[in-house]
Amino acid sequence: MEIGVSTFVETTLDVQTGEVISHAQRLREVVEEIVLADQVGLDVFGVGEHHREDFAASSPAIVLAAAAPQTKRIRLTSAVTVLSSADPVRVFQDFASLDGISNGRAEIMAGRGSFIESFPLFGYDLQDYDELFNENLELLLKIRESEKVTWRGSHRPAINNLGVYPRPEQNPLPVWIGSGGNPESVIRAGVLGLPLVLAIIGGNPVNFAPLVQIYKKAASKAGHDISNLPVASHSHGFIAEDTETAADKFFPSTQYVMNVLGRERGWGHYDRSSFDAARSFEGALYVGDPQTVANKIIHLRKNVGITRFMLHVPVGSMPHDDVMKTIELLGTEVAPRVREEISKWESGVNN
Numbered sequence: 001m002e003i004g005v006s007t008f009v010e011t012t013l014d015v016q017t018g019e020v021i022s023h024a025q026r027l028r029e030v031v032e033e034i035v036l037a038d039q040v041g042l043d044v045f046g047v048g049e050h051h052r053e054d055f056a057a058s059s060p061a062i063v064l065a066a067a068a069p070q071t072k073r074i075r076l077t078s079a080v081t082v083l084s085s086a087d088p089v090r091v092f093q094d095f096a097s098l099d100g101i102s103n104g105r106a107e108i109m110a111g112r113g114s115f116i117e118s119f120p121l122f123g124y125d126l127q128d129y130d131e132l133f134n135e136n137l138e139l140l141l142k143i144r145e146s147e148k149v150t151w152r153g154s155h156r157p158a159i160n161n162l163g164v165y166p167r168p169e170q171n172p173l174p175v176w177i178g179s180g181g182n183p184e185s186v187i188r189a190g191v192l193g194l195p196l197v198l199a200i201i202g203g204n205p206v207n208f209a210p211l212v213q214i215y216k217k218a219a220s221k222a223g224h225d226i227s228n229l230p231v232a233s234h235s236h237g238f239i240a241e242d243t244e245t246a247a248d249k250f251f252p253s254t255q256y257v258m259n260v261l262g263r264e265r266g267w268g269h270y271d272r273s274s275f276d277a278a279r280s281f282e283g284a285l286y287v288g289d290p291q292t293v294a295n296k297i298i299h300l301r302k303n304v305g306i307t308r309f310m311l312h313v314p315v316g317s318m319p320h321d322d323v324m325k326t327i328e329l330l331g332t333e334v335a336p337r338v339r340e341e342i343s344k345w346e347s348g349v350n351n
Contacts, residue, residue: 040331046079190218237286
């Protein structure tokens with residue numbers, strides 16, 4: 001059971017102080033968070049790509065590369081790379097470079113992305129949303145399979161027997177498919193034999209179990225060994241020494257961000273009752289003391305089949321010290337409890 005952290009490198013309004021952190025300061029803080037995650041024994045750290053004022057990481061590979069020489073073990077991944085509006089050649093080159101710098105610890109998490117700012121920025125038409133992703137994923141996988149590439153599509157100039165460099169330390173460079181729960185994307189990942197990441201940020205996480213089964217069925221039907229295909233989840237959360245402190249600290253920034261996005265997307269108002277329902281045992285928020293969060297992760301593993309859990313923190317701008325404390329508790333208290341319980345459970349299942 002792998003456990004890690006993901007972040008969008010938020011630079012939203014701090015609802016406690018009324019201030020907005022600079023992009024530069026937040027980027028430096030995230031590097032510190034990655035280093036700490038490695039030190040406390042976490043398995044993976046993911047940085048999401050965005051192209052808007054309230055998120056600072058437009059280039060996850062650069063952020064991760066800044067932390068790579070200061071870390072030893074932790075895997076470094078995008079979360080996600082918005083592949084629909086990215087050049088697959090540059091994506092591969094960036095993460096192959098990260099892979100070399102980190103001595104083989106880079107991963108790409110490819111997704112369509114739920115934010116659309118990159119499309120007009122890079123000159124793409126949203127009407128081509130799905131076709132762009134399919135073409136770009138095809139090219140990305142072709143590049144990782146072969147040093148010399150010949151390829152032709154509809155939205156990018158053709159490539160005729162050209163080399164793509166540098167080549168990564170890992171062969172193949174890991175590529176995961178990120179999904180918000182769309183059955184089509186889950187099936188695609190299974191057919192291609194690629195690891196799957198589910199964004200479980202609402203509702204009851206157990207309801208994602210049928211999607212995991214659909215994924216495994218598609219993979220098996222395509223001839224892939226499903227025992228070698230990990231499934232990850234990405235879920236919002238926060239950890240403190242006691243559950244009420246965790247909830248009280250995490251709610252204000254979460255409410256602010258959810259209501260900003262809600263106004264953009266037509267969601268209903270997000271209030272404390274919505275938050276408290278989501279942090280219940282059956283909800284999608286992993287907020288509480290270490291034992292509470294560990295119990296929820298264990299429940300997710302047993303009932304959904306998740307083999308990697310990524311705690312997304314913060315949601316909105318929070319004090320850096322609080323985020324660092326959450327990472328420390330996740331690594332030193334939550335992860336050991338989860339691994340111990342899952343090990344016992346799997347031994348019993350196998351016996």
